[in-house]
Amino acid sequence: GKSPDAVASSKYLKMVKNIYGSAHKDRVAALAKFADFWAAHQNDEFPDPKVHALAAMKYKLIDRQLLEQAKKMAADWKLPEGWAVKLGKDGRLIKVNGPGKAEIYHTKEAAVKAAEAKAQKKVEEAKAAHQQMLSAQGRNEEASHSKALLRKQLSEAVQKEDYELAERLHAKLKRAPDSSSRKGEMPIVARSVKDLGRGKGRGKGVRKHALKLKAVKAAETPKKARKALGLKFEQKQQVARSELTLRAGEWRLEGIRLQNGSIVPLESKELEDARDAVLVLVYVDEEVRERKRRRIIEDWGLDDTWTVTVRYRLSGDQVTARRADGRVFFTKLEVACAKDKEAIEQIRPAAEKRAKEIEALLNWCKTGQVWEFEVQELSAISGLYREEHSQCYAKVQCLDDSQPIQVRRKDGGSQWQFFDGDNKLLAESTLESPFVNQKLKVAEDLLEARGETLAGDAMSNRIASQLAHCFGSCCRFCTRNRSARPRSEPQSLTRSEARFDARLRELEERRSNAPRSLLEMTRCMLEKLKALQKTSDMCDEHLPKPLLQKQVLRIGTMCSGTDAPVLVARALERALKPEGSQLAFDHVFSVEYDSRKQEFLKANFPGCPLLFRDCTQMGRKRALEVLSKKPQPVPGNLDILVAGFSCKDLSMMNSYRKTLQEMGQSGSTLRGVLDYVERYRPKLVLLENVWAIAKSNSIGFRQVELVLEGLKARGYAAGYRLMNSCDYFLPQIRHRIWMWAIRISETSPASLEESKVLREKADFATSQVESRYNDLLVALEEPCALHFEDYMLDDDHPRVKAHFQWMKSKERKAVLKKRRGAKQDWLEKYDSHRTRNDYQYDRPYTSVRDSDFLQVLNEREKELIDLKCLDIMNEQGKDPRVVPMLWELSQSVERVPGVRVRRDRQNYATCILPGMLWHSSRHRWVLGIEKLALQGIFAEDLKDIDFPEKLLGDLAGNAFTTSVCAANLIAILCCSAVLV
Numbered sequence: 018g019k020s021p022d023a024v025a026s027s028k029y030l031k032m033v034k035n036i037y038g039s040a041h042k043d044r045v046a047a048l049a050k051f052a053d054f055w056a057a058h059q060n061d062e063f064p065d066p067k068v069h070a071l072a073a074m075k076y077k078l079i080d081r082q083l084l085e086q087a088k089k090m091a092a093d094w095k096l097p098e099g100w101a102v103k104l105g106k107d108g109r110l111i112k113v114n115g116p117g118k119a120e121i122y123h124t125k126e127a128a129v130k131a132a133e134a135k136a137q138k139k140v141e142e143a144k145a146a147h148q149q150m151l152s153a154q155g156r157n158e159e160a161s162h163s164k165a166l167l168r169k170q171l172s173e174a175v176q177k178e179d180y181e182l183a184e185r186l187h188a189k190l191k192r193a194p195d196s197s198s199r200k201g202e203m204p205i206v207a208r209s210v211k212d213l214g215r216g217k218g219r220g221k222g223v224r225k226h227a228l229k230l231k232a233v234k235a236a237e238t239p240k241k242a243r244k245a246l247g248l249k250f251e252q253k254q255q256v257a258r259s260e261l262t263l264r265a266g267e268w269r270l271e272g273i274r275l276q277n278g279s280i281v282p283l284e285s286k287e288l289e290d291a292r293d294a295v296l297v298l299v300y301v302d303e304e305v306r307e308r309k310r311r312r313i314i315e316d317w318g319l320d321d322t323w324t325v326t327v328r329y330r331l332s333g334d335q336v337t338a339r340r341a342d343g344r345v346f347f348t349k350l351e352v353a354c355a356k357d358k359e360a361i362e363q364i365r366p367a368a369e370k371r372a373k374e375i376e377a378l379l380n381w382c383k384t385g386q387v388w389e390f391e392v393q394e395l396s397a398i399s400g401l402y403r404e405e406h407s408q409c410y411a412k413v414q415c416l417d418d419s420q421p422i423q424v425r426r427k428d429g430g431s432q433w434q435f436f437d438g439d440n441k442l443l444a445e446s447t448l449e450s451p452f453v454n455q456k457l458k459v460a461e462d463l464l465e466a467r468g469e470t471l472a473g474d475a476m477s478n479r480i481a482s483q484l485a486h487c488f489g490s491c492c493r494f495c496t497r498n499r500s501a502r503p504r505s506e507p508q509s510l511t512r513s514e515a516r517f518d519a520r521l522r523e524l525e526e527r528r529s530n531a532p533r534s535l536l537e538m539t540r541c542m543l544e545k546l547k548a549l550q551k552t553s554d555m556c557d558e559h560l561p562k563p564l565l566q567k568q569v570l571r572i573g574t575m576c577s578g579t580d581a582p583v584l585v586a587r588a589l590e591r592a593l594k595p596e597g598s599q600l601a602f603d604h605v606f607s608v609e610y611d612s613r614k615q616e617f618l619k620a621n622f623p624g625c626p627l628l629f630r631d632c633t634q635m636g637r638k639r640a641l642e643v644l645s646k647k648p649q650p651v652p653g654n655l656d657i658l659v660a661g662f663s664c665k666d667l668s669m670m671n672s673y674r675k676t677l678q679e680m681g682q683s684g685s686t687l688r689g690v691l692d693y694v695e696r697y698r699p700k701l702v703l704l705e706n707v708w709a710i711a712k713s714n715s716i717g718f719r720q721v722e723l724v725l726e727g728l729k730a731r732g733y734a735a736g737y738r739l740m741n742s743c744d745y746f747l748p749q750i751r752h753r754i755w756m757w758a759i760r761i762s763e764t765s766p767a768s769l770e771e772s773k774v775l776r777e778k779a780d781f782a783t784s785q786v787e788s789r790y791n792d793l794l795v796a797l798e799e800p801c802a803l804h805f806e807d808y809m810l811d812d813d814h815p816r817v818k819a820h821f822q823w824m825k826s827k828e829r830k831a832v833l834k835k836r837r838g839a840k841q842d843w844l845e846k847y848d849s850h851r852t853r854n855d856y857q858y859d860r861p862y863t864s865v866r867d868s869d870f871l872q873v874l875n876e877r878e879k880e881l882i883d884l885k886c887l888d889i890m891n892e893q894g895k896d897p898r899v900v901p902m903l904w905e906l907s908q909s910v911e912r913v914p915g916v917r918v919r920r921d922r923q924n925y926a927t928c929i930l931p932g933m934l935w936h937s938s939r940h941r942w943v944l945g946i947e948k949l950a951l952q953g954i955f956a957e958d959l960k961d962i963d964f965p966e967k968l969l970g971d972l973a974g975n976a977f978t979t980s981v982c983a984a985n986l987i988a989i990l991c992c993s994a995v996l997v
Contacts, residue, residue, distance in 0.1 A: 024048070025055040083108065094125060096132050164193050172716035271297040309334065317349050318356075354857055374415035378403075378480070387413070388452035389479065390468045395459060398422060398435055398444060401471070401479070402452060410451065416480065424451050517921035524924065527802035531746070535584065535953055538746045538980050539592040542797045542987060549796040560596055561991045567599035573652070573699070575608040575632045575660035575690060579949070580622055581977040582659035582703075583607075584958050585986055588979075605652050608632045608660075613968050615643055620961035627652065632660070633685055636692020653697035657986075661977065662686040664707040667720060677720050691727050694758075695765055701989050702728065702758035705977055708739060711754050724756055732762035732775045734782035734996065738791060742952075744798045745980040748805040748925045749951045750918070753978070755985050759786060759996055786992050793988040805926040806901055808950040812939060820944055820966050824873040843909075847880050850910050854887070862886040862898060870940035878906050882935065885916055897937035907932030926951050931974030945969025953979030 023029060030048055037044055087102040090110075096102075099116035112121050113128035115135075122128040167190045174183040272280040273288055274295040281287050288294065310325045313336055319325065324339040338346045346352050381387070381403060388410075391399045397420060401413040412422035421438045424446075433451040435444040445458040452468035471479055532538045546560060559565070574582050586602035593600055606627035609615050618628060627642055627649060634640040635651055642649040666675035666683035675681040680688070683706075694702060704724065711721045721737050728735040735758040742751035761782050766772035810817050841849070851857070860883040863871060871879065885904060889897050903926045905914040915927030915934075927934075929951055934943040945966040946956060952973050956962050962969070 021055050021059070025052040025059075027052075094129055096128065097136065100128070100132060160193065164190065167193065168716055175716060175718055268298045269301050271299045273297065313338070317352050319352070350852055350857070353855075357857070371415050375480070378413060378415060387471045388468055389471055390452050390466065392444075392457055392464055392466045394464045395444065395457075397437070398457075514920060517919070520921040521924070524800065524802040528804070528807075531802040533803070533807070534955060535588045535958055535979050535983075536591055538799075538953070539585075539588045539983050541746070541799060542983060543592055543596070545797050545799070546793075546987065546991075549793070560593075560598070561994065563990045563994050564593060564600060564987070565596065565598045569601045569603050570656040571603045571605045571654065572657045572659065573605045573607070573655050575635065575658070575693075576610070576663070576686065577607070577659065577661055577977055578609065578614055578972050579952075579954055579976040580604075580607055580618055580625075581952070581954060581979050582657075582982055582986070583622060583625075584954065585979050585983045588958070589983060589986065605655060608635060609643075614972060617964060617968070617972060619644075620964075621959045623960070631689070632662075632693075633689035635689050636696050651693070651697070655697060655699035657701045657703070657989075658690075658694070658699040659703045659705075659977075659982070659986075660690045661705045661975075662690055664710075667710050668707050669709045669712075677723050687724065687727075691731070694728070694733070695731050698732075698760060698763060698765070700760050701993060702733065702756075702760075703982075703985055703989060704756040704758075705982075706754050706756075708752040708754055711737065711739060721754055721756065728756075728758040729779035729783070730772055730776055731765060732779065733758035733760055734779050734786050735759075736783055736787045736790060738794060740794070740981050740984075742978040742981055743801050743922065743925045745978070745984055746799050746801055746803075747951065747953050747978060747980050748801045748803045748807070749927075749929060749978070750922060750925050751928045751978055753981065755981065757790060757985065757989050757992075759989065759993055761996060782996055786995055789995060790988050790992050793991055794984055797984045797987065801925065804901075804924040805903065805951060809936070809939070809947055810944065812941070816944060816946065817941065821869075821873065821941060824942060825869075829873070829875040843877050843880075846910055847877075847884060850884055854891070856884070856887050859883070859887060861890070868940070873942065878935075881906055881910060881913070882937075884910055885913055886937075889916060899938060901939070902937040903927050903943060904935045904937060905930055905932050906935050929973050931971045933970070943970075945971075945973060948973035949976070952976050 019029075030045070030052065033048055034045055083104050083106070086108065087104050090104075091100060091102045094102075096113070101114045103111045103114065105111050110123075110125070112123055113125075114121060115128075115131065120131070122131060167186055171183055171186040171190065174180075174186060270283070272282050273285070273291070274280050274297050275287065275291055276293055280297055306327050309327045313319075313325055313327070314323065317338065319338065322341040326337045326339075328335040328337070336347065338352060340346070344355075346355065378387075385403060388402045389400075390402055393399075400419060400422070401416065402410045402422075402424065403413060405411045408426050410424040412419070414421055422443070423436050424433050425436065426432070427434050427445065433446040434442055435446075437443055443459070444464075446455065452470070455466050455468075456463040457466040532541050543560065543564075550559065550561065570586075572582065572586055574580050583602075583604050586604075590600060590602055604622065604625050606629060607618055607622065607625055608629045608631070609618055610631060615628060615630075618625070626644075628644050629635065629649075629651070630641050630643055638651060639648040640651050641647075663682045663686045666677075666679070666681040675683065677684040677687055690704070693699075706721075710724075711719050713719050725735045725737065735756065737754055737756040740753055740755055742749045742753075759782070761778055762775055766775050860879075862882045863874075863879045865871075874882070882904070886897050889895055889902075900923075902918075903915045905927060907930070908914060914930070918925070918927070929948050934948065935941075936943055945964075946962055946969055948970050949955070949972065954973070954976060
């Protein structure tokens with residue numbers, strides 16, 4: 018599209034070089050050659066460009082009369098769509114073109130015969146495809162039935178602990194068609210030491226196996242499910258099978274079309290001799306539209322002044338509602354919002370007038386007196402009264418909708434009379450003062466009346482309680498959310514609510530004396546252990562011997578992030594010294610993959626000699642060490658191993674969970690831990706993971722049983738327990754599974770027979786220890802009496818201010834792009850939540866103008882906070898702007914942690930996760946150092962906390978709770994003496 022002078026210019030050549038560079042040298046060379054050619058021949062004469070024959074004939078039109086004649090012939094011959102008749106200039110037939118390239122016919126008979134044969138073939142193919150689909154459905158039903166039977170048998174085998182039969186059934190289930198099980202399973206029995214020494218499962222072989230496994234999985238990935246067929250295509254298929262189905266209520270039988278083209282009704286006598294007839298169905302478009310229009314008018318609450326139009330669209334019917342004033346609405350929500358706005362505008366003048374009256378009443382109370390008068394049998398007289406002049410009193414009208422009442426003297430006498438707005442006498446006073454306790458004369462009866470003078474706080478409280486009662490017209494939110502009984506009536510608490518309130522009062526009483534540091538918590542546990550020893554059969558007031566004897570226990574940690582077990586060991590060592598104990602701990606090694614967390618461990622645990630990078634390499638003789646940046650021998654002869662393998666594949670927050678057998682991140686890290694246990698045989702093992710590992714699947718199998726099976730097969734007595742951090746001194750709701758193992762054999766099994774014998778010994782040892790271990794954990798429990806506010810820094814703290822300024826400078830923006838595989842983006846989800854709960858445009862949390870906290874939130878977080886604020890106000894009756902709550906805003910609107918908390922646990926923080934935590938009443942983000950404190954990792958126990966708050970928050974989200982870790986460490990040390 019450019020002229021030769023432009024293409025041959027040096028500027029164009031430079032532009033091509035900049036765009037394509039050295040990757041397309043041929044383009045640059047061709048352009049340079051053309052520039053040389055044009056420089057030499059630009060003044061020469063060039064021939065005119067050739068015009069193609071078809072292009073030269075493009076303005077020649079076909080005779081329209083012949084075209085109409087050909088179309089009429091094709092219609093008379095009943096040729097299908099896609100067939101065309103070609104006529105010569107004299108009107109004779111030249112050929113008939115079919116839909117295919119080679120389908121050309123020169124006679125009418127041949128074309129009609131071919132068209133009928135093709136139509137018949139399509140019908141047969143459609144029927145065959147339909148029959149094939151039905152047979153496939155039958156096979157699928159048989160396969161699903163057989164798989165269900167296999168699953169039932171597998172469940173029964175697992176319950177009976179017949180694992181050989183379970184493995185056979187599981188293998189048979191995997192071989193079943195359309196099985197969703199994957200390859201790459203981890204064996205649950207221990208491997209021999211000889212195989213391990215020869216290098217099985219080590220080095221490059223693991224990587225090759227992983228790549229091969231990935232290729233196998235990619236080849237076996239099932240095809241994506243096809244989308245549902247459109248209505249038109251489906252109807253075409255039904256027409257081809259002569260099985261067209263029409264929607265009832267939208268079609269009407271018009272009649273029967275005969276061969277001569279006439280349409281007669283079904284009752285016509287002409288049908289008796291007819292051999293060939295066609296049913297004529299008419300789509301009753303106007304009737305359908307009218308029916309939909311009336312339904313919309315009824316559903317949206319419209320009257321006859323509205324004009325509703327319904328238009329058909331492939332994505333759904335488009336509704337347009339036009340009001341009498343010309344305003345147009347497209348959704349029911351828009352109509353509801355407009356009605357609410359009009360209702361507010363209608364009551365606004367009356368509300369402003371009433372507000373001025375209340376203000377005048379409050380000003381009157383500063384100088385004058387107000388009396389309260391109550392007659393139970395005559396509520397029209399009851400209310401507040403003020404003096405208009407010396408001879409007349411009037412009832413206060415601005416606090417309710419009752420009729421006006423005046424109190425005047427009776428004919429200048431000493432008694433008083435009550436008159437309504439129509440000057441009708443209602444009652445008479447029998448005393449000189451109208452507003453005192455007296456007998457009020459009403460007609461011929463005497464009614465009890467009570468009166469008193471209000472002043473000061475009593476007046477303001479009375480006005481506030483009166484305004485709390487709803488009266489007059491109110492919007493739909495008021496009618497929906499207000500209780501049917503008056504607010505002044507005390508609401509009776511249920512049994513559970515009363516129990517929760519009693520628990521909160523008991524915790525509040527213990528709050529001032531509750532332990533606040535890790536050392537105090539450990540000492541409190543030791544005191545509880547003494548009390549347990551005293552009440553046990555031994556009647557010993559001293560601590561168990563394993564905690565008092567002189568020994569140095571070698572401890573190692575894997576994937577603990579903050580090395581919380583080492584902090585616990587140090588606190589336990591200091592707490593035991595006053596008891597005369599000589600127990601000590603030696604930190605042998607740590608394992609951490611993340612380079613930023615490695616820097617944290619280096620700064621806070623400088624005495625640790627070895628810091629390995631990958632726990633999957635710990636089953637080898639040597640592994641890569643971070644401090645020396647070289648492979649180092651993996652230390653053995655360990656007394657205590659505390660590890661936390663990855664929870665990514667097991668967590669319920671993950672929509673794409675995997676089992677441990679699928680060898681994802683969780684399975685591979687667990688494999689590394691078990692490899693170390695198998696080779697180096699530590700005496701005691703503690704493992705931690707999320708509570709979902711103990712959640713049973715469809716056949717009743719729990720993933721934690723696989724871990725215990727691996728430990729028992731390697732010669733360990735093993736068990737597990739679900740624990741909550743708030744039951745052990747810390748104000749955080751954090752459910753975690755803690756698994757323990759005690760060594761019963763110093764060597765690994767060398768054969769399958771030895772493994773079976775060792776497995777039986779492990780079961781027997783577990784039965785001896787498990788009840789003792791659980792009793793110790795129960796005895797060490799102490800429900801937390803603290804509030805999470807006790808661990809929050811002051812808002813004017815320099816660290817809080819610095820973090821606020823840093824978040825403010827980031828100018829965070831919400832991501833508007835939809836995640837891969839997501840059905841909706843956050844805007845669609847939040848709009849749907851608003852519409853479903855009828856929140857309209859309410860934004861109670863972020864509607865405060867010029868607030869500083871709005872500058873640290875992006876648009877998604879602002880909308881999410883408003884929605885959660887509305888949810889809590891409507892469902893729980895609490896205002897999160899005043900009541901302190903912690904919300905995890907990294908999650909979706911349906912599952913924000915911290916929103917729904919049990920009544921007696923409202924003082925506790927939600928589970929600390931690596932994401933960002935928002936404090937509802939302080940209007941700021943929770944700092945990483947505050948998250949660490951909620952996990953029991955305090956600044957006083959660390960050497961260096963000068964790290965980014967995001968890193969500290971990430972560390973806290975993946976760390977062990979120190980108090981829970983201390984309880985398990987004490988319990989496993991005490992139980993280790995049972996198997997000696």
